[in-house]
């Protein structure tokens with residue numbers, strides 16, 4: 001497993017991490033096997049959110065109940081969680097009160113004294129940067145949160161936060177898979193009037209994150225679209241799966257490793273956030289941490305997924 005020092009922190013992190021959005025209905029044994037498989041593969045970084053699960057803090061609670069981590073086991077891993085979504089509504093809330101209340105709830109649910117990284121989950125139209133800064137300062141001073149980041153944020157939204165927030169923004173978690181890649185595809189088709197792909201939907205978020213040492217974390221790495229099912233093995237993507245299968249044979253890894261490698265091969269040094277609850281898939285994806293796909297192979301997958309190289 002490839003690891004690196006997460007810029008803006010002193011954490012050593014793997015470039016493939018495990019998301020726990022889908023563990024609500026899993027038994028203790030299933031959660032333990034999933035996490036053990038991840039740990040055995042070098043995945044020591046776990047992604048949560050207050051809103052994952054059937055009730056608020058549901059998946060965080062499920063994880064803690066199943067794992068019963070000792071203090072030393074807790075210190076061996078990185079726990080990341082998110083705040084800012086109010087499911088009833090739904091709406092977004094970056095107020096001081098909401099952020100602090102959410103973190104206190106996550107600490108209790110996870111049974112820990114500290115969150116390694118807190119992400120603001122989705123941009124709040126009513127954000128007041130000074131309030132966010134006050135919440136971050138207080139949570140950091142109390143030792144409750146060590147580092148801060150965002151998710152689904154544009155450069156302008158991050159700049160606005162940075163006007164008041166003094167801590168480094170260390171991560172931006174964004175939807176990215178080979179079939180859902182506007183982050184990279186727009187740049188490839190820049191200055192092409194006739195191509196929809198050339199339209200900027202995120203104001204150059206990927207380049208901004210690279211320029212500012214903000215680590216991109218790719219969520220839904222195997223979903224074709226927005227929770228629309230995986231492209232792996234899907235009859236909707238015959239060309240892509242043919243390319244993936246051929247590369248899987250070449251590198252002697254499962255197909256899921258090649259789908260992972262399409263993201264880890266990108267020089268932005270991204271982290272891939274797995275969502276599968278199937279241990280074999282976690283182990284297979286982890287094998288994609290450091291596969292040296294050539295430029296020709298990377299672009300072949302990109303074209304086979306339906307993107308244009310003008």
Ligand SMILES: NC(=O)c1ccc[n+]([C@@H]2O[C@H](COP(=O)([O-])OP(=O)(O)OC[C@H]3O[C@@H](n4cnc5c(N)ncnc54)[C@H](OP(=O)(O)O)[C@@H]3O)[C@@H](O)[C@H]2O)c1
Pocket residue numbers: 018019020021022047048121151152173174218219220221222223227229230232233256273274275276277278281
């Ligand atoms: N920041 C955000 O806004 C945001 C949004 C969504 C998710 N996330 C984070 O990102 C993580 C990953 O998201 P995701 O779960 O949508 O990503 P994903 O890893 O692309 O999708 C996993 C889902 O696909 C299913 N699947 C079916 N066939 C599969 C195959 N061949 N290979 C792999 N998976 C297959 C899995 O089922 P099985 O479980 O049965 O294997 C699981 O339900 C979440 O856990 C969460 O931590 C963040």
